[in-house]
Structure formats: structure tokens, C-alpha cells
Amino acid sequence: MKTEAVRLYDVNTLKLETFELPAIKKDEILVKVVTDSVCMSTYKAVIQGSKHKRVPENIATNPTIMGHEFSGVIVEVGEEWQDQFTPGEKFAIQPALNYKGSPYAPGYSFEFFGGSATYCIIPREVMELGFLLKYEGEAFYEASLSEPMSCVIGGFHANYHTKTGEYKHYMGIVENGKMALLAGAGPMGLGAIDYALHCDRKPSLLVVTDIDDTRLDRARSLFTQEEAEKQGVQLHFINTMKEADSVKTLMDLSGGEGYDDVFVYAPVRPVIEEGDKILGKDGCMNFFAGPSDTTFNANINFYNVHYTPTHIMGSTGGNADDMIESLDMSSKKLINPAVMLTHIGGINCVIDTILDLPNIPGGKKMIYNEIDMPLTAIDDFEKLGENDPFFKGLAECVKKYNGLWNAEAEKYLLENGKRRD
Structure with a gap:
């Protein structure tokens, strides 16, 4: 299975490359990544390179895939997990692994596991921890945003009094x-x-x-x-x-x-x-x-x-319970993670977005990995739509929801956006 992914090689050195993934082992799962939101933590990892506590020292020869706020669809299930997961199921990832005390996590540390990719491999560490979460909601962006929302929720739970x-x-x-x-x-x-x-x-x-x-x-x-x-x-x-x-x-x-x-x-x-x-x-x-x-x-x-x-x-990050709470509240329409989201783009804009993240105004940036699209502010859809029917359609979708990204807009993007393939 070929994948297209953004990988870290050195300080401020990212490359968008197509390469072959290895066949999955019996304790691994192959997934298609649909959405990944760009986190400031990724920027911090990129500007520090191997000095970052989660980034391995050998990235020059074994580059790691970026992105840890991602969601998608399960493609292939190793035999050890076939009684729990099925191809075609949607998923979300809790990236704060801390597996046996290791600082390694997706989006920082793994050669074949990260959100800035069209396909990636979920390793045994994630499966043992129970951090591959089934997602039954409608929109993939909500599952991606459940990770930053879980961090917020975790902060509320972490406060204490006496x-x-x-x-x-x-x-x-x-x-x-x-x-x-x-x-x-x-x-x-x-x-x-x-x-x-x-x-x-x-x-x-x-x-x-x-x-x-x-x-x-x-x-x-x-x-x-x-x-x-x-x-x-x-x-x-x-x-x-x-x-x-x-x-x-x-x-x-x-x-x-x-x-x-x-x-x-x-x-x-x-x-x-x-x-x-x-x-x-x-x-x-x-x-x-x-x-x-x-x-x-x-x-x-x-x-x-x-x-x-x-x-x-x-506090930093949330745990699996926080993420499950986020997904549950989103599915019940108690919270709307789209309030965090201000920009949409394709995998082609990931490198520039990460490197310039502190200077890009607004909130979260959502990447659709199978789409080729410049990073675009949702507020700019209407103006761009004056000359581009694609953006006109997106503008009409978000206008129905107080200017917020939504499941209808996501469906329109995935059906009408320029495909990478």
C-alpha cells in the first residue's frame, strides 16, 4: 500500500513524499486517514527536531510522519484484533500513549504512524492501550477535533481543590x-x-x-x-x-x-x-x-x-475517557468543536501551514488528506466563490450554520474537491 505523507527529517525540514508502507503485522491495523487538524505542538516539534522529547534522534535516516489529531476509516485488520474491529469502521485516535513510560506518540515518533498521511499503520502500542476508538458520528472533522477538545476537557478534570x-x-x-x-x-x-x-x-x-x-x-x-x-x-x-x-x-x-x-x-x-x-x-x-x-x-x-x-x-493532553466524553457530547450536539476551526486545506499545504503556524491568524486548521487545496480561511469562501463555483458551494454550506464548518460542507468538499489521485 502506497501512502503520501509529510515527514520530519531535521529542524524545520519537512517533506511531502509518496512511499510504500510495509504489510501490516498480525497485531497492527491499516487505516485511511481522512482528516487531520494541525496542532501548535507539531510546530514545536518541527522547530526543535530531534531535541524534542518525543522525536527520535535518527529522523535523518528514519523520518517520522507528522500529525496527531486525525480520523478516518479502517482498511485492514490484523488477525489479533479481528474480533474487535472491522474494515469500513470510522475511527479516532487518542495520541497520548505513554506506552510503558515511553514519550513516543503519533505525529512525532513513528515512521509509519501519523495523521499527515493518506494511509498509515496503527501499531500494537495503540491497540494494547485501547486508544483506537470507534467513531460513529457523521463528520470526520469532529473526530479529529475530539483530540484537542479532550485536552480542554482533561484540563477541567485536572483542576483540583481542597x-x-x-x-x-x-x-x-x-x-x-x-x-x-x-x-x-x-x-x-x-x-x-x-x-x-x-x-x-x-x-x-x-x-x-x-x-x-x-x-x-x-x-x-x-x-x-x-x-x-x-x-x-x-x-x-x-x-x-x-x-x-x-x-x-x-x-x-x-x-x-x-x-x-x-x-x-x-x-x-x-x-x-x-x-x-x-x-x-x-x-x-x-x-x-x-x-x-x-x-x-x-x-x-x-x-x-x-x-x-x-x-x-x-495540564497537557487528555486521556481516552476525555476523548470518549468529547465524542459523546459532539454526537449529542451538546458541544460543537467546529467553533475551534477557521481554515480548511489539503495535504499539499501542510508543510507551509506547520512552518508558518504562529503567524496564521484564526483557530484550528483542518486538513483533508485526499484533497489538493490551498489553506483557505472559511471566512474567505464567499469572496472566492464570486469567481470559483467550488468555493461558492462551500460558502453556501457554511452560511447555513452561522459561518461554521459542518458535516454538509465536509461532504461537499470530499465529493467536489480536487483529488490528489
Whole structure:
């Protein structure tokens, strides 16, 4: 079976190549990859190369396939798994393997296993962990986005609180508590807003900050205060750059008590320090955004850590249960991962997208591996459609859904987009 894949050879050295996959072993599964969303974690791996903890040292001679937020269809099942999986079934992947303590994961570490490929091989590690997940939803993009959504969900589950006199950690956000999402109008922040408004353990107050009015305006259009009130949540959006004293503004919104749960979605020192300052008693701040600088630091008030006591922690990734929760909530239309998504493209644009990712505005970038298409903002479909019937059709599909990507648009793309073959 031939595959076309984007592989990492060295720092900032990616190649889109066609090559032969080996025949699968009895404990492996061959899959067709339909969608893969591009993650900032991939960019960090590419700029670090073999210095990245998940990237092997021998990539110059054994390049690894990029991409870890992917979904598709099972093609061939090794005999050990034929009682559990069948060709033709849709799947999603939980990539956070940690198999027997190994840091290796798809999209970083494997020669024949990754999402930036038309076909790849699911190895034994994934199967033993139960991380090949059956997906019964309609659209492949939702299954791909279940991975970043699982990271958001995992962050909510990872926060913890205490009770005076008890040596116990009570896991999860405070129900009916006060929550702040700092730098929260980016793709992961939008997913967090959606989850906070529709999970079974909602805050009563949700404050979302950012420094970009364009991002905040989009967030407001997707999540209105009226809709939040129906969920029992007071929702506020704040541009902290426009506040003379952003800490005071945030504290005033909390009634002067501070916040039970604070999430930081950008690795920016002032944002972290702001989050620390607005924590209330027993408040927990989750530093969600992973920096690429190994010496990155910020000032924390340890007087409050000792006496209040506040909690500082970080989370990265989710587990299989988080991913199953994401898939379940998506299938029940409780959350819509499409709020994270702003760009669509084909496998031909993956290399440029990864290398330039920090400079491309908007949210998640979804790649359709069997399609040849430049990376295109969903907001640009209508303008492009004035001269291109293909984009006109896409624009008509997304217009029906408040400008969001959707199953109808995906079906149209797969039926009408330019095929790689």
C-alpha cells in the first residue's frame, strides 16, 4: 500500500513524499486517514527536531510522519484484533500513549504512524492501550477535533481543590463557581467556553479575556450572553488591553472574591501573573499553554500559595475517557468543536501551514488528506466563490450554520474537491 505523507527529517525540514508502507503485522491495523487538524505542538516539534522529547534522534535516516489529531476509516485488520474491529469502521485516535513510560506518540515518533498521511499503520502500542476508538458520528472533522477538545476537557478534570483540615484533593472545577479563561478567545479557549457552558459541572460566572477584538467579537457571536444565561452562567468578554487596571476589572466581576478556576491559554508571562492575582481562596490556576522555551518562568505570589491556599498546576493532553466524553457530547450536539476551526486545506499545504503556524491568524486548521487545496480561511469562501463555483458551494454550506464548518460542507468538499489521485 502506497501512502503520501509529510515527514520530519531535521529542524524545520519537512517533506511531502509518496512511499510504500510495509504489510501490516498480525497485531497492527491499516487505516485511511481522512482528516487531520494541525496542532501548535507539531510546530514545536518541527522547530526543535530531534531535541524534542518525543522525536527520535535518527529522523535523518528514519523520518517520522507528522500529525496527531486525525480520523478516518479502517482498511485492514490484523488477525489479533479481528474480533474487535472491522474494515469500513470510522475511527479516532487518542495520541497520548505513554506506552510503558515511553514519550513516543503519533505525529512525532513513528515512521509509519501519523495523521499527515493518506494511509498509515496503527501499531500494537495503540491497540494494547485501547486508544483506537470507534467513531460513529457523521463528520470526520469532529473526530479529529475530539483530540484537542479532550485536552480542554482533561484540563477541567485536572483542576483540583481542597478542604481545610482534610488531606484530600477534590478533582475538577468548582460547580457553580467562578471561572476565568485568560487569553481565551483562541481555538482552545473557544472549545473551553463551549464545554464550560454545556458540561454537567458548570460555573456560575465565566469571564473570557483576550487582547484582540476580532477574536473576542467572534467569540461573542458564537456564545451569546443570552444563551449562556439559559445554561445558568453569567458570561463576560473582556479586552484586557483596554482596561486601565485589568486585575481590578476582573476582581470586580467576581464580586471581589477572586476566581475558583483560572485557565491560562497563552504562554505569556503577564497573563500568568494576572491569573495568579485573581485567584480566590482555594483557587486553582491551570497553565494550559505549553511554552517552547525550556527556561520560561513567571512570578507567583507564594504568600497566597501558603496562606490562602492557592494552587498552581499545568495540564497537557487528555486521556481516552476525555476523548470518549468529547465524542459523546459532539454526537449529542451538546458541544460543537467546529467553533475551534477557521481554515480548511489539503495535504499539499501542510508543510507551509506547520512552518508558518504562529503567524496564521484564526483557530484550528483542518486538513483533508485526499484533497489538493490551498489553506483557505472559511471566512474567505464567499469572496472566492464570486469567481470559483467550488468555493461558492462551500460558502453556501457554511452560511447555513452561522459561518461554521459542518458535516454538509465536509461532504461537499470530499465529493467536489480536487483529488490528489
